[in-house]
Amino acid sequence: MTNIPDQSNGANKRITISVDAMGGDRGPAAVVAGIARAAHKNPQFEFLLFGPEPELRKLVRRRSRLGQKRKLMDCCKIRHVEEVVSMEDKPSQVLRNGKGTSMWAAVDAVRGGEADAVVSCGNTGALMLVSMIRLKKLPGVDRPAIACLWPSRSPGGFNVLLDVGADIRADARNLLQYALMGASYARNGLELSRPRIGLMNVGTEENKGHTEIREAHDLITSAAEDANFEFVGFVEGRDIPSGRVDVIVTDGFTGNIALKTGEGTALLIREFLREAFRATPLSRIAALLAVTSLRRLSKRIDPRRVNGGVFLGLNGTVVKSHGSADAVGVASAIGLACRLAKSRFNERLAARVASFNPGGQDERGGTAEAAGKERER
């Protein structure tokens, strides 16, 4: 994916990404290794790292000695936090006792304006709850959503799918908001001036599906012109990686299962492919000859490269990395956070949603004036 040109007003201001170093399945070593990769590719960024200071300092020092041009220590500040949200913690527990955790502190850095975006590999439910409580929902948003990128035949190489698991239910109004937020994400994250939106269903005929989906179809149809997107109507599971749509809107239950089904299928085929090239001596030679092409293919279908679900609909950019992400995966998630922070995506999203919902319910949202200014994205 190409980088987005810097469109911020204060172009000289350093952009800071806050990172929850703990809570991923592979521990802080994978996170620090991921930051090192991301820092190398994004020299204009700074990182705020939250977790137990002694452990993190050691990991950052070790990375700094690895001979990279830019020393990780120079762009990475560590903030000591003792506690960690584990994968087993229930969101309600985190709500009560989460204040001293690295996740909470990393999100608070965005709330306080110290950081422009936050990345965490931790427990999704807990991260969503902490983000909702600390950052609050944008005016006009009933339910935030998680959006992910999906390798596709579209010109940019990716489509957007949302919601992939913020909430297991969505009514027609929620689905309309997902369409608005997804369009804004595609505009800023994929540089599409007029994204094509599709609504996921079990068929493309207008009489198919649940009542709420048919209602959402009508709502999104009416909103398309004002919101400057093209509504292609119902799409099916097989359209998610297709070139006929840029953003696929669905509820969090269906989206989550589609996402994981796609990942599972891609992993199975990668395995089959590996077996196929080990099957005979000739195929082993073939694998050597085609090594560059195969590596490129492997990259194209590697779920780690599109790691990073973005929470849409909050006062701040939150990127959720896969719990099992390794350095490559964490670096993708951080790279995504950098791109979004740089394009001031969240302000634009806020303005877009606000313009469809005059008079928000939230005290931290953008003003009508800001909405007017930002209408163009």
Add this chain to the structure above:
Amino acid sequence: MTNIPDQSNGANKRITISVDAMGGDRGPAAVVAGIARAAHKNPQFEFLLFGPEPELRKLVRRRSRLGQKRKLMDCCKIRHVEEVVSMEDKPSQVLRNGKGTSMWAAVDAVRGGEADAVVSCGNTGALMLVSMIRLKKLPGVDRPAIACLWPSRSPGGFNVLLDVGADIRADARNLLQYALMGASYARNGLELSRPRIGLMNVGTEENKGHTEIREAHDLITSAAEDANFEFVGFVEGRDIPSGRVDVIVTDGFTGNIALKTGEGTALLIREFLREAFRATPLSRIAALLAVTSLRRLSKRIDPRRVNGGVFLGLNGTVVKSHGSADAVGVASAIGLACRLAKSRFNERLAARVASFNPGGQDERGGTAEAAGKERER
């Protein structure tokens, strides 16, 4: 997939498959070509072909001249029917005016006992409705389901996913019935004595998901021992192609989207693979060297090879082939119908479900005595 040993009592009775020749996207030529392939592999079967006689006769004659050992004309009877259910016909229209169509007549052949199973490439909604009306539901079944096979890491190479689109909603009781029917299908279609059943959800923790899914979890847990399957609990989208489960149970909305997402992903990767091997002269040579392994891989991930959704829960075996199926796809669907007819799968399924629901609501179902006899499958 291996063939199932012949376990029927009347081993010498010819098994007949009724085929709706019309309604597929590629017309009757693809269907007749598919029958020719299937007939070649399944010499003990007979076929009843429904559609416009002059057109079908020409197609069957042409196939008979193709030098195959077994002449298609010898094992294929044509039944003249004028009308066709199109992909655009609404199920309600078919209900009113469908009597003279090839779909209706092909299903009726099973109802009348002339055929042991029916295959159609037509409109899914219409086929389900015609099947429900003509064959009726099995005693104890509230909602029939469509089950499909999914390439997987399980020893047999396939997992079963249901429902993939018979009904967009399912409550806890329906999901339990899907588990029972899926277990029976895995036992007879995949020869697994004690299938492992998983319930699809957005996480594997017991507190996740909709209320009806959590209720279904409890119902299936209680039924597992009596029904002789292992319940592995909640599974996620990525488990569909995994080796930790044999049957994945879900509602028809989610299942349909998962199925099509998997197909879409597999097709995208096949395309990427083709591009990768055309990328450089070296990779083109590699493709030549690895041609056998690549062909095998391509077969393993070819959705056509697992073509054929089985309608479970009716008084008769109905196999729905993909609307766009070509000869290979149609032949797979017919092959599946042959295997299921041969193993007397539907009687066993009926007995299994009846044993969980004494006193069915349907006059055409199996008796308690039959249930007792068939309990073992």
